[in-house]
Amino acid sequence: MAKAGKSMQVGGTKKTVEQVAKTIFVTLMFLFYMIPFFMVIINSLKRKVNIVKNPLALVDDKGFQFVNYVKAFTEMDFGSAFFNSILVSGVSVILILLFSSMAAYLFVRTDWLACKIFFALMVAYMVVPFQVIMIPLVSIYGNVFGILNSRATLIFMNLGFGTGMAIFMCHGFIKTNVPMALEEAAKIDGCTRPQIFFKVVLPLMKPILSTILILNLLGLWNDYLLPNLVLGKKNLYTLPLAIRTFYGTFSNDLGKIMAALVMIVAPIIVVYICLQKYIIGGVVAGAVKS
Structure with a gap:
């Protein structure tokens, strides 16, 4: 009985680890896939000079440039x-x-x-x-x-x-x-x-x-x-x-x-x-x- 319980516990732990690994993998793939979309949103709030100079920066030197949306519209x-x-x-x-x-x-x-x-x-x-x-x-x-x-x-x-x-x-x-x-x-x-x-x-x-x-x-x-x-x-x-x-x-x-x-x-x-x-x-x- 003890061996069976221990075996079930090991099997349950292994299944949990596999689920966690799958979740992490799917999350990483999702983030990798969404990087271009996030970059478009981030750079839409920056000036042209900052987009060219540092496209990976999250914020423009002068803050969010919502004026891009107004001018584009x-x-x-x-x-x-x-x-x-x-x-x-x-x-x-x-x-x-x-x-x-x-x-x-x-x-x-x-x-x-x-x-x-x-x-x-x-x-x-x-x-x-x-x-x-x-x-x-x-x-x-x-x-x-x-x-x-x-x-x-x-x-x-x-x-x-x-x-x-x-x-x-x-x-x-x-x-x-x-x-x-x-x-x-x-x-x-x-x-x-x-x-x-x-x-x-x-x-x-x-x-x-x-x-x-x-x-x-x-x-x-x-x-x-x-x-x-x-x-x-x-x-x-x-x-x-x-x-x-x-x-x-x-x-x-x-x-x-x-x-x-x-x-x-x-x-x-x-x-x-x-x-x-x-x-x-x-x-x-x-x-x-x-």
Whole structure:
């Protein structure tokens, strides 16, 4: 009995040590990963000369320089750029969620050959790099159709580039997590196909749709390349484009750049915190074999 108790005590101590070691390791990795973010915040409160001279210093020689935020907000026309980013990202994500969920539902619940072909094509086009088609795309939309410098055009392009992955994730989720019995019961109660989708299927897709929302919102909010190709007028700039105000030919205003970066990242962090409980479950559910 004594030996068994001693063995259990040793085993419990060993398990505790392993847990402590894992906690320390994860904490150190977290701190290492967050160093760039902390540096941006710290340097956003310093003058350019101190950022260049001593970027690791926690405080500027003259104290915190909150004036960087005031100047960045004014000079980059933050209000207009924020509205453009909200409009483009918000509308794009809503359309991606709506059309992707509807298309995935059709692909799963119908046995048409056309659906199988279109689903295969959508999965296949995800491997095509955007950089390969960006020049022909801009040339066609600009020279042939002449519809560049438009938020609607950018939203349309975001919808086209974002639906492939979203449909793939929704397809796997519906196939493995939405039972046919619920749809059959709703059909017996007199629901039409659209009613079954919007009242039964769509509410069950909340985890995967939340995951798609945050992934696409992160990508679209921080996207620089495509808006730079489509939007040429300053009043249409999104936030990543508006930061170019502080980049000069021979020098950059680092303090204002850091302040602008913090203001751009803050809304996304809030959205992520609100939806984080759905992200892991949604990714796992959507990754099940379809």
